[in-house]
Amino acid sequence: xxxxxxxxxxxxxxxxxxxxxxxxxxxxxxxxxxxxxxxxxxxxxxxxxxxxxxxxxxxxxxxxxxxxxxxxxxxxxxxxxxxxxxxxxxxxxxxxxxxxxxxxxxxxxxxxxxxxxxxxxxxxxxxxxxxxxxxxxxxxxxxxxxxxxxxxxxxxxxxxxxxxxxxxxxxxxxxxxxxxxxxxxxxxxxxxxxxxxxxxxxxxxxxxxxxxxxxxxxxxxxxxxxxxxxxxxxxxxxxxxxxxxxxxxxxxxxxxxxxxxxxxxxxxxxxxxxxxxxxxxxxxxxxxxxxxxxxxxxxxxxxxxxxxxxxxxxxxxxxxxxxxxxxxxxxxxxxxxxxxxxxxxxxxxxxxxxxxxxxxxxxxxxxxxxxxxxxxxxxxxxxxxxxxxxxxxxxxxxxxxxxxxxxxxxxxxxxxxxxxxxxxxxxxxxxxxxxxxxxxxxxxx
Amino acid sequence: xxxxxxxxxxxxxxxxxxxxxxxxxxxxxxxxxxxxxxxxxxxxxxxxxxxxxxxxxxxxxxxxxxxxxxxxxxxxxxxxxxxxxxxxxxxxxxxxxxxxxxxxxxxxxxxxxxxxxxxxxxxxxxxxxxxxxxxxxxxxxxxxxxxxxxxxxxxxxxxxxxxxxxxxxxxxxxxxxxxxxxxxxxxxxxxxxxxxxxxxxxxxxxxxxxxxxxxxxxxxxxxxxxxxxxxxxxxxxxxxxxxxxxxxxxxxxxxxxxxxxxxxxxxxxxxxxxxxxxxxxxxxxxxxxxxxxxxxxxxxxxxxxxxxxxxxxxxxxxxxxxxxxxxxxxxxxxxxxxxxxxxxxxxxxxxxxxxxxxxxxxxxxxxxxxxxxxxxxxxxxxxxxxxxxxxxxxxxxxxxxxxxxxxxxxxxxxxxxxxxxxxxxxxxxxxxxxxxxxxxxxxxxxxxxxxxxxxxxxxxxxxxxxxxxxxxxxxxxxx
Numbered sequence: 001x002x003x004x005x006x007x008x009x010x011x012x013x014x015x016x017x018x019x020x021x022x023x024x025x026x027x028x029x030x031x032x033x034x035x036x037x038x039x040x041x042x043x044x045x046x047x048x049x050x051x052x053x054x055x056x057x058x059x060x061x062x063x064x065x066x067x068x069x070x071x072x073x074x075x076x077x078x079x080x081x082x083x084x085x086x087x088x089x090x091x092x093x094x095x096x097x098x099x100x101x102x103x104x105x106x107x108x109x110x111x112x113x114x115x116x117x118x119x120x121x122x123x124x125x126x127x128x129x130x131x132x133x134x135x136x137x138x139x140x141x142x143x144x145x146x147x148x149x150x151x152x153x154x155x156x157x158x159x160x161x162x163x164x165x166x167x168x169x170x171x172x173x174x175x176x177x178x179x180x181x182x183x184x185x186x187x188x189x190x191x192x193x194x195x196x197x198x199x200x201x202x203x204x205x206x207x208x209x210x211x212x213x214x215x216x217x218x219x220x221x222x223x224x225x226x227x228x229x230x231x232x233x234x235x236x237x238x239x240x241x242x243x244x245x246x247x248x249x250x251x252x253x254x255x256x257x258x259x260x261x262x263x264x265x266x267x268x269x270x271x272x273x274x275x276x277x278x279x280x281x282x283x284x285x286x287x288x289x290x291x292x293x294x295x296x297x298x299x300x301x302x303x304x305x306x307x308x309x310x311x312x313x314x315x316x317x318x319x320x321x322x323x324x325x326x327x328x329x330x331x332x333x334x335x336x337x338x339x340x341x342x343x344x345x346x347x348x349x350x351x352x353x354x355x356x357x358x359x360x361x362x363x364x365x366x367x368x369x370x371x372x373x374x375x376x377x378x379x380x381x382x383x384x385x386x387x388x389x390x391x392x393x394x395x396x397x398x399x400x401x402x403x404x405x406x407x408x409x410x411x412x413x414x415x416x417x418x419x420x421x422x423x424x425x426x427x428x429x430x431x432x433x434x435x436x437x438x439x440x441x442x443x444x445x
Numbered sequence: 446x447x448x449x450x451x452x453x454x455x456x457x458x459x460x461x462x463x464x465x466x467x468x469x470x471x472x473x474x475x476x477x478x479x480x481x482x483x484x485x486x487x488x489x490x491x492x493x494x495x496x497x498x499x500x501x502x503x504x505x506x507x508x509x510x511x512x513x514x515x516x517x518x519x520x521x522x523x524x525x526x527x528x529x530x531x532x533x534x535x536x537x538x539x540x541x542x543x544x545x546x547x548x549x550x551x552x553x554x555x556x557x558x559x560x561x562x563x564x565x566x567x568x569x570x571x572x573x574x575x576x577x578x579x580x581x582x583x584x585x586x587x588x589x590x591x592x593x594x595x596x597x598x599x600x601x602x603x604x605x606x607x608x609x610x611x612x613x614x615x616x617x618x619x620x621x622x623x624x625x626x627x628x629x630x631x632x633x634x635x636x637x638x639x640x641x642x643x644x645x646x647x648x649x650x651x652x653x654x655x656x657x658x659x660x661x662x663x664x665x666x667x668x669x670x671x672x673x674x675x676x677x678x679x680x681x682x683x684x685x686x687x688x689x690x691x692x693x694x695x696x697x698x699x700x701x702x703x704x705x706x707x708x709x710x711x712x713x714x715x716x717x718x719x720x721x722x723x724x725x726x727x728x729x730x731x732x733x734x735x736x737x738x739x740x741x742x743x744x745x746x747x748x749x750x751x752x753x754x755x756x757x758x759x760x761x762x763x764x765x766x767x768x769x770x771x772x773x774x775x776x777x778x779x780x781x782x783x784x785x786x787x788x789x790x791x792x793x794x795x796x797x798x799x800x801x802x803x804x805x806x807x808x809x810x811x812x813x814x815x816x817x818x819x820x821x822x823x824x825x826x827x828x829x830x831x832x833x834x835x836x837x838x839x840x841x842x843x844x845x846x847x848x849x850x851x852x853x854x855x856x857x858x859x860x861x862x863x864x865x866x867x868x869x870x871x872x873x874x875x876x877x878x879x880x881x882x883x884x885x886x887x888x889x890x891x892x893x894x895x896x897x898x899x900x901x902x903x904x905x906x907x908x909x910x911x912x913x914x915x916x917x918x919x920x921x922x923x924x
Contacts, residue, residue: 035531036900038710042532046901047508047524048797050494065488069511082489089565090484091573120506120531128535142713144900174713181712249587250625326486328478328589362716363836367847367923368865370630375845375923377838379716398836398843398869400923440923441869443843444719 001116002029002051002151004163010071011155014055017080020087022058022099024156026285026324027051031116032148035123040131040141042124056325057083058099061092065326097312102159105289106274108282111149115167115191118147126171126196133200134175139207141200143173147191154287162287168279169194170421174380175207179445180393182206183228183359183380187419187426189279206359206381213393215442216384222355222411223437224348224385227418230338231427232361233374233403234269238333239423240369242271242295243321244310245330253372253404257301263407265299266341271333273320278335278419279426283320290320293333299408307331323424334425341413341430348412348433350388356397356439357383357390372403377443398441409435450602453497453518458604460526462499464542466603468754469495469513470796472595475561479572479590482580487565494796499525503539504532509797543781545605548758552751554614555744556647560594563648568592571656572618578660579622584668587623591640592651593894599754607756615747615906616650617643617892622664624671631670631864633663633849637688638832643892643906646745666850669862676851676866678922682826683868684819684915689848690809691891691909692832697872698730698737699804699907701841702764702772703790703898704779706802714900716839719872720770722783730770731876734812737765739774741789741805747892747908748807750792754800757789764807768877776802794903801899806890808910812882816913819881821857827921828852828859829866845869845923868921875916883912 002010007027014025029051036044053076054067064087068079123145134141146169153163171194172185184202186194225233246252253262273281273290283289286308294302306314307322310330321331349357359381367373378397383390412433419428450467457465471493478486495518496509506529508521572590579588595615602608619641623632636642636654644650685693700706701718709717720728730737741759743749750759755777764772774790775783779802791800820828834847851866852859890910897904 032901033528034901036713037535038712039537039708040535041537042504042535043710044799044900045504045506045528045532046799047528048901049509049521050492050511050797052492062484063487065486067488067490067492069492069494079491086487086489086565090487090569093483093485095483120528121534124531124534131535140709140712142709144713146900172713176709176712249623251587251623251630256627326476326478326488328480328485362839365834365836367834367845367867370628375834375836377836377843379839396838396843398838398845400845441843441845443838443840444871445840445842 001149001165007151007153007163008161011153011161013073014053014076014080015155015157017077018057020057020059020084022157024056024099026054027153029151030148034144034146035120035127036144037127037131038142040135042127045120053079054324055079055083057087059084059087061094061096062087062090063093063096095313096309099156099158100160100286100288100308100318103289105162105283108164108274108280110164110166110189110280112167112190115147115169115189116149118191123147129196130173130200133204137204137208139204140176141173145171154285156287160287162283164282166281171196171199173199173203175203177207177211179212180207180210181380182210187421210381210393213395216394216397218397218439218442220436220438222352223434224352224357225432225434226359227429227431228360228420229358230429230432231420231422232364234336234338234427234429235422236364236366236374237372237403238336240366240372242304242333243330244304244306247304248310248313251369253370254301254304260301261299262301262404263296263299264410266410266413267296267299267407268339269296270294270337271305271335272337273335275335275337278337278428284322285324286322288318288320288322293319305331305333336422336427338429340415340417342415343412345414345431348414349385351412352385352388355385356394357385367400373400374403375400395445396443397439399438400440401438406434406437411435446600449495449513449515449518450600452515453522454602454604456519456522457497457499457526460501460523462501462526464500464604465497466601467495467497468796469600470597472597472795475594477568477572477592479576481588482576484569496796497522497525498799499529500540501526501529502533504529504536505540506532507799540778541781542777543786546756547606548752548756549608550752551610553612554645556614558648560616560648561596575620575656575660578657579620579664581661582664582668584624585622585664586625589621592618593641593643601752601754601756603756609752609756611751613645613750614647615643616646616648617641617894618651618654618656620656620660622667624667626671629671631667633667634831635659635663637891639893639895643747643894644745645747645749650745670864673862673864676827676863676922678924680918680920682823682915682917683919683921684823684826684828684854684913686830686913687889687911688831688891689829690911690914692835694737694807694809694909694911695893696835696837697841697844698764699807702774703802704773704775707773708779715898719840719842724770726771728770729768730765730873731768732879733768734882735765735768735876735879736810737807738763739805739807743806743890746806746890747894747906748805753789753791754793755787755791757787760789762788774802774804792905794905798903801903803905804896804907806908806910811885811888811912814881814883816883816887819883819913819915820854820859823854823915824856826854827866828854829868842872844872866921867923868919869923870919878917878919879914880917881915888912
């Protein structure tokens with residue numbers, strides 16, 4: 001790790017080299033390790049150490065960005081000069097106002113020493129636990145166990161300096177027989193909270209129960225979506241529409257809908273970078289403190305997230321959701337939450353006369369972004385529900401579904417939530433029982 | 446570089462490695478985005494580093510660092526060996542790479558105009574002109590013009606004695622116009638989806654794209670799509686343009702023939718493959734007119750290089766011959782399991798990633814038809830072009846694609862424009878329904894700079910050659 005003092009020192013060196021009117025330095029330090037297994041053996045086992053210095057130089061509404069991962073003084077001087085040089089070569093962008101001013105950043109403790117210290121041997125032991133239980137049941141194990149340490153520091157010539165270290169551990173597995181598979185995973189900033197035996201048991205049980213899957217006719221079904229599936233849908237929803245830029249450009253489903261019901265009243269979705277039950281982060285990639293943003297409250301579209309560029313266009317303040325510059329995609333929520341309900345998954349299952357249980361989705365993509373129509377496949381544990389019980393394993397199905405309509409047909413919500421990794425950051429959601437969900441096709445396994 | 450490579454390889458042998466290779470990579474990327482008439486993003490990114498891959502105790506380890514010095518090389522190599530020893534705690538056999546690959550060579554992408562020698566002002570001017578062209582169409586909400594230039598040097602050295610230096614250059618650009626009304630967002634791209642058309646080539650590749658010349662047309666098409674009728678929901682004859690066909694080949698042929706997927710090595714993430722080992726040489730993948738091959742040696746194509754990241758020479762190999770499935774994409778380790786030699790497809794997304802089996806240029810061979818004759822020969826159907834959405838199951842059987850543009854075909858003629866066109870199918874059934882492919886005059890290679898695979902995720906730059914082709918009895922208009 002570089003630590004706050006070293007990163008501040010690098011930032012000062014960069015700012016000292018700059019002759020631009022405004023300058024921003026973003027530093028991203030990564031120490032990432034990942035152990036991957038397949039066919040019940042470790043087949044890929046990797047480590048990476050990298051530090052990127054990204055400079056945004058501003059001259060009269062002209063913005064240039066350059067980056068480098070060489071910390072020598074000559075390289076730092078060169079990256080500043082590059083950023084300014086390319087800024088000066090372009091016409092002015094009237095929509096650009098200024099880099100953000102300093103604001104107080106809350107303290108968030110997202111760093112766990114045990115995760116930072118996790119060794120390849122410890123990860124291999126966890127993998128061994130999964131492979132052994134799998135073999136005991138005549139199954140084949142695959143998956144990945146990642147542990148990482150990152151440091152983000154942002155400094156700019158208007159006085160911002162923000163620094164935050166964070167750790168992440170993420171274990172996922174797919175256990176397979178010749179005609180079935182089961183998935184389970186755990187995510188936490190603290191590797192001690194990852195329980196490989198529990199992950200193995202969940203995936204093994206699912207692989208055993210999903211054997212001999214039978215074809216199911218596509219059509220409209222009541223579904224119970226496990227948290228993995230809900231997190232996937234919510235991540236896409238966020239990508240499609242929770243950005244101020246998407247609203248400004250009219251391509252968000254939130255555009256012209258603020259104050260209106262867009263889902264059922266039992267649905268509330270928000271972004272909160274300071275919530276420790278997610279993967280907390282105190283500030284964004286411009287050094288702006290994270291604000292809690294209520295996106296959908298009791299089914300009503302409330303607001304979206306902003307970075308400084310999108311906020312300046314509307315004369316608002318950034319909510320602290322900028323991505324690293326240059327970022328033409330606009331701001332994104334990275335700490336998503338969906339409000340839990342009051343039921344256990346067992347109660348939810350017991351209430352279904354006939355339906356489908358979906359563990360997770362695969363290869364989801366938007367079909368009609370404005371209407372929030374997504375398509376994707378089920379995988380790793382799909383079951384037919386009859387009379388409140390998992391009747392038998394089902395062959396996988398393709399869904400094509402308007403997600404806001406699905407969220408308007410939620411009958412029950414689990415009281416427990418689960419944290420998973422989203423597109424970037426964390427997503428904590430409950431399981432959902434949805435009365436109408438459309439499956440448009442089927443596959444052969 | 447040679448000194449650092451030698452230091453790392455020596456350290457690996459001292460750590461007991463039975464095999465090691467090191468890659469040292471320097472990359473610079475220049476990206477320009479013009480949006481709504483303004484330069485929205487202009488960046489120049491440089492990164493460097495090395496990664497060392499070792500086999501110790503019969504198992505793999507890999508470590509990498511951005512610091513290019515001898516002490517770091519020794520530290521990182523020791524770390525890679527420690528990781529390999531940990532890997533050997535959970536192994537089912539010894540890593541075997543088959544016969545050695547020893548090559549001492551240099552390779553450079555043939556380039557007429559170095560893209561980094563072209564003044565940025567000239568590049569911006571081209572993108573602004575294209576942007577202006579798009580904005581001439583009334584009703585356009587968002588316009589984007591993009592350009593990317595990449596220069597990469599790669600040094601590969603192995604304990605078997607290989608030392609390979611490569612300079613790879615890429616150039617790409619594209620434009621996109623989006624029209625919006627209360628109920629619809631319609632986007633048209635040129636010349637391809639995914640932001641740009643890209644090749645292993647110099648700036649001449651961008652100059653030849655004719656972005657400005659096509660800008661107003663595509664913007665007008667985006668506006669026209671807002672009020673176009675919906676693609677009907679039915680089973681019909683489908684004609685695909687080469688850009689959409691490129692993605693069809695990518696998803697339903699390119700990925701399932703990756704032998705690491707077939708052996709289950711991607712099972713937990715991207716999935717496995719329906720093209721299991723028992724099908725090699727006997728499975729009817731498509732109709733007799735379907736011929737597909739991999740070729741990493743095509744000048745200018747995005748998936749072209751000199752040597753892969755295991756030091757194996759780029760080559761051409763068959764995948765589907767007259768409809769029969771005949772070949773995989775392989776690595777040294779997976780090829781050895783089939784008692785074959787690697788066909789050179791292992792590539793890594795930078796110094797900090799391990800090589801994986803990746804597509805190169807996976808191409809559908811041209812057929813014999815003129816495009817006009819193909820349409821004239823189609824009584825009733827739909828023509829679809831340029832990808833909008835894509836999804837396929839984790840064995841690569843059930844797929845669903847959406848396209849930006851579609852036209853009905855009635856009595857041998859292209860008719861009304863249709864919006865929100867989609868089609869779906871099962872891979873071998875779909876390719877079995879292919880009854881006509883256009884000839885080489887209509888054949889073109891399309892670069893795909895965003896192929897994701899692996900954990901941590903890697904993005905590969907690949908390409909697909911295709912000419913328009915016809916498929917019978919396809920379900921379209923999925924709702």
